[in-house]
Amino acid sequence: xxAELTCREAIAQAIAxxxxxxxxxxxxxxxxxxxxxxxxSTVGLFERFGPERVRDTPISExxxxxxxxxxxxxxxxxxxxxxxxxxxxxxxDQLANQLAKYRYLTGGQACLPxxxxxxxxxxxxxxxxxxxxxxxxFLNVPGLKIAVPGTVEDCYGLLRAAVRDDxxxxxxxxxxxLGLKGTxxxxxxxxxxxxxxxxxxxxxxxxxxQMRHRALEAADLLAGDGIEIEVIDPRTLVPFDDEKVAESLxxxxxLLVVQEGPPCGGWGASLIARMTSHHFxxxxxxxxxxxxxxxxxxYAARLEQAWMPGCADVVDAARELVAS
Amino acid sequence: MNPTxxxxxxxxxxxxxxxxxxxxxxxxxxxxxxxxxxxxxxALFGSGLVRGSTHLCQGQxxxxxxxxxxxxxGDTMTCTYRGxxxxxxxxxxxxxxxxxxxxxxxxxxxxxxxxMHLADLDKGIIGSNAVVGAxxxxxxxxxxxxxxxxxxxxxxxxxxxGSTNIGAFHESMNLAAVWxxxxxxVVENNHYGEYSPLAATTSxxxxxxxxxxYGIPGLFVDGNDLLAVREVADNAISxxxxxxxxxxxxxxxYRHEGHSRxxxxxxxxxxxxxxxxxxxxxxxxxxxxxxxxxTTPEELESLRNDAKTEVKAALERAKAxxxxxxxxxxxxxYR
Numbered sequence: 001x002x003a004e005l006t007c008r009e010a011i012a013q014a015i016a017x018x019x020x021x022x023x024x025x026x027x028x029x030x031x032x033x034x035x036x037x038x039x040x041s042t043v044g045l046f047e048r049f050g051p052e053r054v055r056d057t058p059i060s061e062x063x064x065x066x067x068x069x070x071x072x073x074x075x076x077x078x079x080x081x082x083x084x085x086x087x088x089x090x091x092x093d094q095l096a097n098q099l100a101k102y103r104y105l106t107g108g109q110a111c112l113p114x115x116x117x118x119x120x121x122x123x124x125x126x127x128x129x130x131x132x133x134x135x136x137x138f139l140n141v142p143g144l145k146i147a148v149p150g151t152v153e154d155c156y157g158l159l160r161a162a163v164r165d166d167x168x169x170x171x172x173x174x175x176x177x178l179g180l181k182g183t184x185x186x187x188x189x190x191x192x193x194x195x196x197x198x199x200x201x202x203x204x205x206x207x208x209x210q211m212r213h214r215a216l217e218a219a220d221l222l223a224g225d226g227i228e229i230e231v232i233d234p235r236t237l238v239p240f241d242d243e244k245v246a247e248s249l250x251x252x253x254x255l256l257v258v259q260e261g262p263p264c265g266g267w268g269a270s271l272i273a274r275m276t277s278h279h280f281x282x283x284x285x286x287x288x289x290x291x292x293x294x295x296x297x298x299y300a301a302r303l304e305q306a307w308m309p310g311c312a313d314v315v316d317a318a319r320e321l322v323a324s
Numbered sequence: 325m326n327p328t329x330x331x332x333x334x335x336x337x338x339x340x341x342x343x344x345x346x347x348x349x350x351x352x353x354x355x356x357x358x359x360x361x362x363x364x365x366x367a368l369f370g371s372g373l374v375r376g377s378t379h380l381c382q383g384q385x386x387x388x389x390x391x392x393x394x395x396x397x398g399d400t401m402t403c404t405y406r407g408x409x410x411x412x413x414x415x416x417x418x419x420x421x422x423x424x425x426x427x428x429x430x431x432x433x434x435x436x437x438x439x440m441h442l443a444d445l446d447k448g449i450i451g452s453n454a455v456v457g458a459x460x461x462x463x464x465x466x467x468x469x470x471x472x473x474x475x476x477x478x479x480x481x482x483x484x485x486g487s488t489n490i491g492a493f494h495e496s497m498n499l500a501a502v503w504x505x506x507x508x509x510v511v512e513n514n515h516y517g518e519y520s521p522l523a524a525t526t527s528x529x530x531x532x533x534x535x536x537x538y539g540i541p542g543l544f545v546d547g548n549d550l551l552a553v554r555e556v557a558d559n560a561i562s563x564x565x566x567x568x569x570x571x572x573x574x575x576x577x578y579r580h581e582g583h584s585r586x587x588x589x590x591x592x593x594x595x596x597x598x599x600x601x602x603x604x605x606x607x608x609x610x611x612x613x614x615x616x617x618x619t620t621p622e623e624l625e626s627l628r629n630d631a632k633t634e635v636k637a638a639l640e641r642a643k644a645x646x647x648x649x650x651x652x653x654x655x656x657x658y659r
Contacts, residue, residue, distance in 0.1 A: 026472065052472060058502065060495035066461020067468055067499065070479070073450060074400070074469030093492075097455055098462065107434030108656035109445040142657050166659040 007155045008178040011041040011117075014159040015079060019049045022077060025163060028055035029064055029081025029117075038083055039119055039178055061087050065094035068114045069102060077113045077163055085120035085134040085172055092137075099168045100143030114169070115162040120148075121174040121210060121260060122308055128296035131304075133261030135172045135237055139270060145169040145191055146237040150209040152182030154235055157189035165191060174209040192239035196248070200228035203318045204248040206271060207258040208233060211309060215258055218314035229256075229318055237267045245271065246279050253284035254321040260308050263291035285324045290317050342551060344616045349627070351393050351550060352613065355385040355606050356631035358409040361418060362581075364639055365408065365425060365439070369585050374425055378439040379406040383548075383580040386605035387512050388413040390553030391480060391573075394561050398475060400448040400466040402459035403482040404512070405440035406579070407452030410482050416444045418635055422642035429652075430645030436656065457487035460496035460509065467505035471567075478564040479507045486517025488531050497572065501538040504569035508560045511572065512547065514579040519591055532574035540570050547575030548605040551612065577605075 005013065018025045027045060029037075033056040036043035046054040057064050061082050068080040082088060088095060095116065102110045122131040138144050145167055149155040155173065162169035169191065197212065198219050207215040212233045219229050230248050234241055249255055255275060259268035268289045276287065290309045298304050345351070362380045369378050381388070384406070392413035395401060403410035412421060416432060424431030425439045432444050443451025450466060453459035460481055467479035487493050488511060500507045511531050515522050522529050535542025541563070545556040553575055560571035578600040582589035589597075613619050619627075 055503075058495070058498055060499055062458075062492045063461045063464060063495035063499040066458070066492070066496070067465040070400075070450065070462040070465020070467070071469045071472075072465070073445065073462075074466050076469050076472065078465075093455055093458055094461060098453075098458055103659065104656045105433060105437045105441045106443040106445065106451065106656075107432070107436045108659075109433070109443060111659055145658075 002183055004181050004183055005152055006178065007152050007173070007180050008039060008041040010152045010156040010184050011159060011173060012043055012045060013184065014156045015042060016045055016048065018079070018160060018163045019045065019053055024075060025077045025079065026053045026055070026071070027079045027081070028057050028067070030057055030059055030083050032056065032081050037081070039173070039175065041173065041178065042081070061091035062094050065091045065099060065116060068116065069094065069099050069112060072112045072114045073102070073110050079115045079117060079163060081117045083119065084130045085118035086129050086132050088118060088134050088137065095144070095170070096138070096141045100141045104143060111166050112168050113163070113166045115159070115171060116168070117159070117171045117173060119175045120172040121176050122297045122304055123176040123210060125299060125301060125304065126175070127299045131297040135170070136261050136266040138170060139237065139265070139267055143168065144238060147171045147191060147235065148208045148237055149235065150174065150177060150212045150233055152180060153184050156184035157187070158191070158235060161189040161191050176210050191236045192241055194232050194234045194241035194244040196230065196244060197233050198229070198231040200230035201251055202227050203229045203254040203256055203321050204232065204245065204252045205229045205256045205258060205314065205318065206232045206234060206245055208235070209260065211258040211260050214309065214311045215314050217311040218318065221311070221315050222318055225319070227318060227322055240267070240271065242274055245275060246282070249275060249279055249282045253282055255283070255287035256314070256317050256321055257287070257289050258309050258314055259289065259291040261292050262294045263289055264294070266291060285321055288317050288321060290314065342612055342616060344613065344618050345554065347393060348613060348618060351389050352609055353627060353631050354389045354393070354413055355550070355609065356628060357418060357635055358385045358388065358412050359606060360632050360635035361412060361421070362408060364422070364635060366581070368426065374439060375427060376438060377584045377586070378425065379584050380581040381406050381409040381579060383600060383604065384512055384514060384577045385409055386550040386553050386609065387510065387547045387575040387577055388482065390550050391482070391510055391557040393554060394557055395448065395478070395480065398448065398477040399480065400450050400463070400477070401480045401482070402450045402463045403452045404456070404459070404484050404487070405452055405454045406484065407442060407482065408439070411442040411444070411449055411452060414449045415447045416442065416449055418638035419641045420444070422639050423645045426642055427647060428642060428645035429648045430642065434652065435648045457483065457490035457492040459483070460487070460492050463507055464496055464500055464505055467500065467507040468503065470506050471503070476565045477506065478561050479505070480510065480561070481507065482510045482512055484517065485511060485513040485515065485522050485526070485531060488534060489517070489526060497534070497538045497570070500570040501540050504567070506564035506567070507570040508557065508564055509570065509572050510557070511574045512577055513574050514577050516579070516583065518583045519587060521591075530574070532572060535572040540572060542572045542574070544574045544576065547577030548603050548608060550605055550609045
């Protein structure tokens with residue numbers, strides 16, 4: 001496949017390909033059917049697969065996630081959408097207490113091939129309750145896998161891998177990237193495999209989604225100064241491909257993590273903790289975490305841009321690491 | 325709390341024309357086993373062998389047994405943390421349930437769940453849940469799978485009166501109704517949400533009336549009358565199997581014990597427990613069986629003894645099961 005798609009089209013394509021290849025796959029959520037999704041990432045699926053397999057739900061996130069859990073225990077492979085990732089807050093019990101734990105609590109009896117899709121991320125002016133990087137909320141809940149695709153190819157590949165996985169997978173689709181263009185590949189993905197998206201030997205920069213793109217912009221600018229950063233996109237936060245980061249670190253001896261979302265309790269801090277604990281000998285300088293401000297996500301454009309790391313912040317941080 | 329709407333039940337119990345179903349023997353035995361099981365769990369807790377907390381259901385046996393006696397392979401059941409009775413009524417093994425509550429390797433869930441998490445998925449026992457009302461959405465999912473595959477199976481969810489005030493209840497009732505899912509929600513109204521009497525926390529205490537808000541049938545039944553429970557459940561389950569959608573049943577009952585291990589239930593008005601003990605579902609059903617001439621007092625005594633012996637033997641076997649090895653900690657998080 002070489003035709004260019006947007007992320008939202010790649011998401012719809014991934015779901016369509018899963019629905020077409022497996023009768024056990026069903027999709028449901030608020031407005032995913034007749035309306036084609038509020039982010040237009042499920043356009044055409046209702047018409048093609050019908051109301052039994054592509055279902056509109058009431059605004060009832062607990063019921064949506066719980067229904068997915070029950071259906072999965074009976075052998076279906078449900079894809080549930082809970083629209084804005086912030087709404088994970090209204091079904092947190094179903095995600096954190098039920099979905100994540102049912103297999104463990106039943107001593108391995110339950111198999112839960114549930115995919116929960118939600119749109120995360122700031123930058124589009126949706127305000128504090130529609131913009132968060134809520135993937136970080138779930139890092140402390142064993143039992144969930146977490147995918148954070150940042151490209152068209154990854155939106156397609158990771159979503160298909162999530163549906164194929166026998167475990168619950170939360171897939172965060174970044175709102176600010178839905179219009180991004182690219183191509184998809186039908187090669188199957190494995191969850192837990194980072195991608196080295198730019199080679200370099202001076203600083204290892206780990207970033208996801210929007211921040212990955214800002215890191216790549218920064219890489220171009222830094223290259224002008226003769227600084228070559230290696231940009232790694234982990235693509236999934238759970239499982240996390242520590243190995244690729246450690247390999248890079250062995251070469252660069254400098255680590256910069258760029259994270260959308262406040263620093264406390266985020267994946268960036270956890271990554272730095274693991275790297276310094278297990279690979280301390282690799283570091284020439286203290287690692288750096290570039291994260292969002294410790295405030296809610298503001299609405300006004302200037303405030304929102306100030307809230308999260310930008311390209312210039314990445315450039316500055318990389319320079320500091322190289323200089324020290 | 326006085327039993328409501330059941331004033332003539334004692335007379336009805338004795339009516340000679342009450343039809344006993346062919347499996348009455350099994351149902352009585354099941355109720356007796358649950359009663360003995362719970363009595364044993366209480367004693368185990370008292371001797372420090374049960375960790376954390378436990379929630380007993382003595383007095384509510386007829387609800388679990390009346391409904392579960394109608395389930396067939398492929399049907400599913402979820403229940404509350406006061407769910408030992410429902411799980412046993414749905415066919416889980418006594419020994420494995422004891423072992424789970426004792427935290428043993430041979431438990432239903434290999435000791436990972438405990439008293440509030442009993443599940444036996446092969447038998448359709450999706451299980452008990454420790455978060456009030458959280459199992460209701462899950463029951464919708466098993467019902468959806470049934471509807472999608474057109475298997476004619478039913479999803480039954482037992483839930484407490486307290487759960488009717490949590491958001492998941494409303495979300496579930498509405499979605500079940502909108503999608504006409506084959507779901508039967510059985511509210512075990514034991515008149516207390518944890519320590520608080522229903523009327524103190526709930527504006528409309530006739531809980532079956534909630535069904536009207538969803539445009540589905542709401543049925544009230546004397547939950548201590550086994551045959552009445554069975555009849556009402558039969559209607560609801562048949563309706564679900566026929567694709568006619570969900571039903572809400574309110575079964576009026578009472579828990580003989582307090583909310584949990586630390587609750588002596590001192591908030592109960594004087595005489596209330598005695599009133600309900602007089603309506604204990606087990607002696608009531610025994611009277612029905614005797615009045616129907618289906619058994620003799622001697623046979624009944626022998627049935628009681630058999631149940632007691634069976635439960636004791638299961639407990640002894642469960643106690644012999646080892647505790648799980650520490651390295652099992654990491655198993656079963658992911659597949």
